[in-house]
Amino acid sequence: MLDALALPTRDLDELSREEKSFTFAHFTCEHAWVIGNILRNALRTADASAIIHISLSNNIVLFHSPSMPGMMPDNEIWVQRKRATVLRWGHSSWYMQCKFNGDEKAFADKYGLGEGEKGNYAIHGGGYPVFVKGVEGPVGCIVVSGLKQEQDHGIIIKAVEEYRELRDGYRSPMRSMTIK
Template identity: 70%
Template sequence: MLDSLPSPSTDLDALAREERGFTFAHFTCEHAWVIGNILRNALRTVDACAIIHISASNQTLFHSPSMPGMVPDNEISIQRKRSTVLRWGHSTWYMECKFGGDDRKFAEEYGLWEGQGGRKEYEIRGGGYPVYVKGVEGVVGAIVVAGLDGDIAHGVVVKAIEEYKELRDGYRSPMRGASMTKLK
């Protein structure tokens, strides 16, 4: 499955359109649970070790390894990617493409470089993706995968959101009279 993912675009305008194209009508723990499980099942199917983290800006909604084998650095990567998405309102793949994968250039552009260690708070490797909600200004959350190459992590997240959209399109929750997910 991972090998069959198309290479993501590196065009910043196309990536920005893609990100905004996945605007949710609303975003709840139910959305996070379904998307997180789509990601986890897809990664387990191909024996890919990764950590999946989905959050609103102020709370964790889903957090799980795809399978055993994660290292503490992946948890740090999750937090850095999440911080990048929430601060700049773009996917970490967008930011990686914008700076050609050059961490130092990225950090210097925003006054973040801290000597040898450099980027302590932010990361621009693909795998962090913004959650937008219709009628809400800015990013409301992030979907993050750590433990894979950046382009693959970005592709897996995009594919999971697309699959979620197909699964939920037109679904009506028994708790609501309105459609649960109109991703437009």
């Protein structure tokens, strides 16, 4: 299944449009739960070990789970580094990978990241911004760590597309309630 994922584009304009096309009307723990489970089920079906992490920009974790046994402590560090990249630059970590063609030195030089700071960020696919209509910048981040970086990015795209298909035409009972 993972090999069947289309390779993500490397075109920055196309990546930027793709990121903005997934703008939510609102984003809650329910959204994160569904997307996280879509990711976990897809990874388990593919017999792939990865960490799935969905959190808000204020550090509230909404979903965090390994897909299967086999994760290493380094995967948790990669999650935090990808998340930090997304929240600081407002783009997917794959976008940043493509922008610098994987050149971490050029990335660090461009943004004046010193020795102690550059290790806080990762320009490898797998971190994805969560945008909400009417809010500047990402409100959160979806991260997958454990696969090839193209697959980390690609599986997030597939999960968000699947989520959008599930939600089309569905009206949450919570949104239809009126408080008296």
